[in-house]
Amino acid sequence: MEIAWLGDPAAHEPALVGGKAASLSRLAAAHRVPPGFALTSKALGLAAPDLARGEVPAGLHEQIDAAYESLGRPPVAVRSSAVDEDGDAHSFAGQHETFLNICGTDAIADAVVLCFASAFTQRALDYRLHVGLQVEHIGLAVLIQELVTADVSAVVFSANPINGSREEIVINAGFGLGESIVGGTTTPDTFVVGKADLQIRARTVGEKRLMTVLAPGGTKELETPALLRTLPCITDDQAVEMAALACRLEDAMDAPVDVECALHGDVLYLLQARPITTLRPENGSGRS
Amino acid sequence: MSDAATLKPIPIPHDFPVNWEQPDDAHALWELELQHLPGQSTALDESLVRRIGDKGFNAACEDFSMPIRNAYRRLNTYVYQSIAPVSHDHAVLEGLGREAQERLGAAIGRQRELWDGERLPEIKSLLERWRAFDSDGATDAELVAHVRDSVAWCERAWHIHFQTVFSVLVSMSLFADLYAELLGDGDPYGAYRLLQGQDNESLRVDRDLYALSRVAADSVTVRAVLDSTRASEVVAALGTSTEGQAFLDRLDAFLQDHGRRSTLYVTVSAPSYIEDPTPLIVSLQNAITQPERDDVATLAAAAHDRELLTASARERLGSFPEPVRGQFEFLLSAAQQGSVMQEDHNYWIDTQVTYEVRQVMLAVGRRLVANGCLDRADDVFHLTVEDLDDLSTDRRADVAAQKAELERFRDVAAPRFLGVFPPGPGPDDPISRAVTKMFGGEPAESGSASILNGMAGSPGVAQGRVRLVHALADGEQLQHGEVLVAPTTAPPWTPLFARAAAIVTDTGGILSHCAVVAREYEIPAVVGVRHAMATLRDGQLVEVDGTSGTVRIVEE
Incomplete structure (x- = not known):
């Protein structure tokens, strides 16, 4: 099986579609996850010799094209999804490539090649060695998902990563696509929301100096207009909606989670959710 | 004040002795207000201008929580202005600035609605009240009461004026800043091109005037009189023929519609076109x-x-997050409203309110003459508003003293700055930037005797011979294709623009009336040069580059 659609039972299998895609596939049943499909680890394993030469074999190319057609040929995000990723112990956050605003089957195929290559960069291999994962047979899938042209992106922690409190939800949000927030290149707005009552506890407007916006065939990072830097990028209601989403995901995953989400207009999309792997003890006694 | 007090005072010229009215005045920076009050002002001009500043400018500052206050002082017959921050504490200013941004943000998006629905109706009702009052039929006591009412109405009108103007300036300034951030390519006019081509009261008056000129041009008789007669004698000359008389009727109709303007902005001592149509004839x-x-x-x-x-700008912004596009659309709409209101408020407030107050003052002047207190009705302009509480005291000695002071300082070069310069650069917040775009900043030294730097006012490059025009009445000297050089240009000057190759002014910034109208006429303009009148001479060939804001002397 070369293609598995998010939400189909086949796409719930980490061994087949990687941890990231499997996680999203399970979430897609109950949450608004942008539609998409995975190129399975099996398909990529068979194509590995071609991919290593920088080519997508014709058969796989056709499969991608057919699936892309079913998706309606929108701009997509192409992400690598490793089979041993997103476990409780190992977060590959930021270790593998993500390509945003990819348009057309050929461009998707190019991005798939680059995803494949990214799994074998020295940095990725060092990380694997560091956390004790194998480097001989890396199972890799690629997730292709309709791109949310985000007005606002946010990372939501269902526990406070600063003080370890399980009673607080922390939201970091900024204008545009999520890269400037996730990549830490800009100081986001920060909302703290009480988990029990979903009341806003604190609201700090960050400078949001940079924002990621769409550019032809990708994205670019720009200075946020001065006027918008001083304004909160989400309303209190939107903060509460994000907090509620994080609560539901924490319940579903039975652990504190960090969630990537995006607003397009008034619609909140779930882009990623995974257990927080680095949360300090609850009483906050640990020193960093 | 303490750190300001330790700063070195700006030297005061010997022929311009300054007695500060208040002790703190010496510690502020005062700048000659040439843009709106060029030349000398009378005591009554000052009386009213002070109210415009205190009850107009500053009341509107309070409405919007703006962190600045304005003061006017008449020093040796010249009006000086000081716009200073309310505090030297950075945190205080920042807090006020945020509050101001919020309040102005709420106001600028609906400034047209506020103007049409609330502000203009109130101004019109004030004008109605003035017109309904029979000054000459009133008793002395009624007239004194009417003066007090008039001053209160005037203050209210100027309060509305500055509520309007701050919205105008801030909307256009914020839009220009945002445009430069998102789409700027170094063109200082990029943003303003999205505001052009909107009709306004200044353009409407100019069109009516042009239509009147076509009537004149079509009549051999009228044209001959206009071509060969001094402006001040044209009306009398036209009265001698039937065709000329018919044209005078048309002229009267124009004056009924638009004759309340003077050649200045707010100078109550300046006659309107109705009283003296010479500038209109010019x-x-x-x-x-x-x-x-x-x-x-x-x-x-x-x-x-x-x-x-606009469509092209929207396309370039298509990939931006909605909050950015939304902000752009909001400010574009606000600035487009502001661009029109920049002219319309002037037509209704600066022009008409000043006219009505002037008529009240002239009526008081006539009464004072009748009561034996003045020799001439227009001597009333040498009194203060407070003097007008009493219509039975002989004021002739006061008037003589005022006239002597005007005479004494008539040919004295009033220094541009008095007081002390502030310790550092001014605040850089949206409101201060907007004020700078109205009044102009400080042009950089050009480092060359043949180049004068100013502010970009209207794009394009043109060459022409210099024509210095001190007052609109001198406008008849401006020949086709010459470069109009003036201290400032109030809206009544704009019919002259059509004849000029380019405009150069000593005052104003990219949001001044001069710049706004020059852009509509697509004539290059460099504004806020500060010393063009003092440096340039009639007949010099200059190249005016409105895009870069420079004037180059090509040939002496």
């Missing part, structure tokens, strides 16, 4: 020599260009 003499033009078509073409440029 404009007509100028206009009949102009080639045929179709202002409506020009405006429509500019509007068409604006729509194309």
Whole structure:
């Protein structure tokens, strides 16, 4: 099986579609996850010799094209999804490539090649060695998902990563696509929301100096207009909606989670959710 | 004040002795207000201008929580202005600035609605009250009461004026800043091209005036009189023929509609066109020599260009997050409203309120003459508002002293700055930037005797011979294709623009009336040069580069 659609039972299998895609596939049943499909680890394993030469074999190319057609040929995000990723112990956050605003089957195929290559960069291999994962047979899938042209992106922690409190939800949000927030290149707005009552506890407007916006065939990072830097990028209601989403995901995953989400207009999309792997003890006694 | 007090005072010229009215005055920076009050002002001008500042400018500052306050002082017959921050504490200013941004943000998006629905109706009702009062039929006591009412109405009108103007300036300034951030390519006019081609009261008056000039040009008799007679004698000369008399009727109709303007902004001592139509005759003499033009078509073409440029800007912003596009659309709409209101408020408030107050003052002057307190009705302009509480005291000695002071300082060069310069650069917040775009900043030294730096006012490059025009009445000297150089240009000057190759002014910034209208006429303008009148001479060939804001002397 070369293609598995998010939400189909086949796409719930980490061994087949990687941890990231499997996680999203399970979430897609109950949450608004942008539609998409995975190129399975099996398909990529068979194509590995071609991919290593920088080519997508014709058969796989056709499969991608057919699936892309079913998706309606929108701009997509192409992400690598490793089979041993997103476990409780190992977060590959930021270790593998993500390509945003990819348009057309050929461009998707190019991005798939680059995803494949990214799994074998020295940095990725060092990380694997560091956390004790194998480097001989890396199972890799690629997730292709309709791109949310985000007005606002946010990372939501269902526990406070600063003080370890399980009673607080922390939201970091900024204008545009999520890269400037996730990549830490800009100081986001920060909302703290009480988990029990979903009341806003604190609201700090960050400078949001940079924002990621769409550019032809990708994205670019720009200075946020001065006027918008001083304004909160989400309303209190939107903060509460994000907090509620994080609560539901924490319940579903039975652990504190960090969630990537995006607003397009008034619609909140779930882009990623995974257990927080680095949360300090609850009483906050640990020193960093 | 303590750190300001330790700063070195600006040297005071020997022929301009300054007695500060208040002890703190010496510690502020005072700048000669040439843009709106060029030349000397009378005591009554000052009385009213002070109210414009305190009850107008500053009341509107409070409404919007703006962190600045304005003061006017008349020093040796020249009006100086000090716009200073309310505090030297950075945190205080920042807090006020945020509050101001919020309040102004709420106001600028609906400034047209506020103007049409609330502000203009209130101004019109004030004008009605003035027009309904029979000054000459009133008793002394009624007239004194009416003066007090008039001052209160005037203060209210100027309060509305500055509520309007701050919205205008801030909307256009914020839009220009945002445009530069998102789409700027170094063109200082990029943002303003999206505001062009909108009709306003200044352009409407100019069109009516041009239409009147076509009537004149079509009559051999009238044209001959205008071509060969000094402006001040044209009306008498026209009265001697039937055709001329018929034209005078047309002229009267124009004056009924638009004759309340003077050649200045807010100077109550300046006669209106109704009282002395000479400046209007100058404009007509100028206009009949102009080639045929179709202002409506020009405006429509500019509007068409604006729509194309707007569509292209929207396309370039298409990939930006909605909050950014939303902010752009909000400020574009606000600035487009502001661009129109920049002219319309002037037509209704600066012009008409000043006219009505002037008529009240002239009525008081006539009464004082009748009561034996003045020799001439217009001597009332040498009194203060407080003096007008009493219509039975002989004021002739006061008037003589005021006239002597005006005479004494008539040819003295009033220094541009008095007091002390502030310790550091001014605040850089949206409101201060907007004020700078109105009044102009400090041009950089050019480092060359043949280049004068100013502010970009209207794009384009043109060459022409210099014509210094101190007052609009001198406008008849401006020949076709010459460069109009003036201290400032109030809206009544704009009919002259059509004859000029380019405009150079000593005052103003990119949001001044001069710059706004020059852009609509597509004539290059460099504004806020500060010393163009003092440096340039009639007949010099200059190149005016409105895009870069420079004037180059090509030939002596």
